[in-house]
Amino acid sequence: MPLPSQPTGARRPRATVIDGAWRALGPGLESLSGPGGAPLTRTVKLIVLPLIVRPALHPELAADFLAPEPAARLDALIRESGRRLVATAQWFTLLKRTRRALGVVAGNPQDLYFQRCFELAAEHGEPGAVAGAGALARAVVEDVADADGGRTVDALKRYLADAAQQARLEVELGVAWEGRRLTPAADTAAAVALAGEVLEACGGVDGPRNSPAYSSMVEAGLGELLGRALWTHASGVWGRDDLPAHLGLTERELPPRPQVGRGASTATLPAPLDRTLFERLFVVLQSSARREELPTVPELVRREVGRSCAPLGLHDETLRVAALLGGQLAVGLDPLGIEAASPGRTAAHRAVNSRWRREASVLRARRMTVSPCHDPDGGVLDALAQDLRTPWTAYMRRLWVRLHGRDVRDAPLTDAGSAWAVLDGVARSVMMDHRARVRSALRTLTAPAAPPAAVAEAAESRSA
Structure with missing residues (x-):
């Protein structure tokens, strides 16, 4: 159903235009959509706006409210990309399946793969029509995993799992806190x-x-x-x-x-000053688009002891x-x-x-x-x-x-x-x-x- 909005002359909220055009594309987009059929927030942020709408090249489409002509242009751009978006959804499903098979758990798959899947769809079309699509998906997952240089949540978990390491860090935290x-x-x-x-x-x-x-x-x-x-x-x-x-x-x-900690979940993160070392660095590693620019995990932990x-x-x-x-x-x-x-x-x-x-x-x-x-x-x-x-x-x-x-x-x-x-x-x-x-x-x-x-x-x- 249309999103509720205040009338603004003949203008329409850009989000409403995107939502309507997306739903009109029909089935095949489930992995890029929410339960109600609307595009996921990350779909809009990572695919629709930067790769299809491209507001930098179409400044008339950058406003929150669009006049009829820009709204029609935006609707057309999304509809014209329908087949590529369906292929993107299929590549994303394949990359997630490959990721599970490889045991990769670090990072949010949407953040990591959405744009890569759109590129694969643009270059190859649907994975079902590509010989060796599985090998290509594996290469992409491994490439993304290697790009962070080991600066991952898994690496952090392994580093903090050692009992001697835990004990040493707890002592350092106690000294810093008392000082x-x-x-x-x-x-x-x-x-x-x-x-x-x-x-x-x-x-x-x-x-x-x-x-x-x-x-x-x-x-x-x-x-x-x-x-x-x-x-x-x-x-x-x-x-x-x-x-x-x-x-x-x-x-x-x-x-x-602060405590050292050994786990974290985005759904249950405490307030900032109540977080463990693990939870503080978990957020940094999860949200970093360029993890290769971060210090290594041991250095991240060392600095976070004093910072916390x-x-x-x-x-x-x-x-x-x-x-x-x-x-x-x-x-x-x-x-x-x-x-x-x-x-x-x-x-x-x-x-x-x-x-x-x-x-x-x-x-x-x-x-x-x-x-x-x-x-x-x-x-x-x-x-x-x-x-x-x-x-x-x-x-x-x-x-x-x-x-x-x-x-x-x-x-x-x-x-x-x-x-x-x-x-x-x-x-x-x-x-x-x-x-x-x-x-x-x-x-x-x-x-x-x-x-x-x-x-x-x-x-x-x-x-x-």
Whole structure:
């Protein structure tokens, strides 16, 4: 069924156009689709947009809302690619089968193989028409596995499985944790005030301005100061007694001492500051498009011991300052406009909140999430509504993961402009993720039950 959207003249949401064109292609795309028949998020992100739509070459197709002519062009591009997409789906099924036979488990198959499968489909067509398709699939799986130079989750698991290694790392973690310096929470007031200055400069209508306050924060070590304050019983750090100082970065009252760990699952990852060494590096290895650029597994582990016991779980001070700025931004996020009159708003808050509130494609869905009468079972929509009322948790957790990834790669944020690009990008990512979840919830509430085979296929596509 069509996705709910607000009328915007004659324009249509690009996502709706893609969804309609995809469904019109018919059967054969199950391995690239979700249980309801829509393209998987990764299908759109990795195949449809970069390889078929190609917005860089067709800028008229890059907008979120399309006039009739661009919408028709987008629909035609997807329909014209139908046979190649069916072949892509068949190659993906073959590569997954080959991957299982070879015992490869590292990485998400969609991330690793979607684009390679599209290339195979473009060059060879359907695998059933190719002599030696199995050997070709094996070569691709082995090539992808070798490209990371052993920087895999499996390699990490083997490295940390040794009992002597575990014991040594636990001792090192204990020493690093006991050597921390703690800071009273009252000392963070000046840091938060400077953060407001930086956000005011970053959120201007003419784009981010260079802020001397950002350099001052880095030089004064104010990000480190905040991180050390979180190790104490800090309260009122953000000018609001109703918010924990850590803003959801831990589920505990205080961050616990990191453990080594031996396993992880994307479905059950704890809050960032509660994660084990294994869980921290699991996320890095799973999400890295270029694992060959990472340090080797032993070096990753060695550095993570110190990083996990550092303030905010980060080494680089520019990244810790970015976390402080993100916290100040996060406490003022108000997508529902409930606290529009609250003091302390900066230009950055106004820019982000304004963008979130004018999400035309989900205005109807957002109204449903805050109206209990539309959710008689008090289920999914109620949970989504709560996310909109407390957006700082999702924002800070996603920001921390971005900053941690940069820390592992030694990629600091050297000025206010680069920091704002990350902060704003995370805000957009959280907003887009919530929009997708609302759409999925509404689709689930109105769609008939998916056949068991489709559910099994979707579950397999999400396994690592």
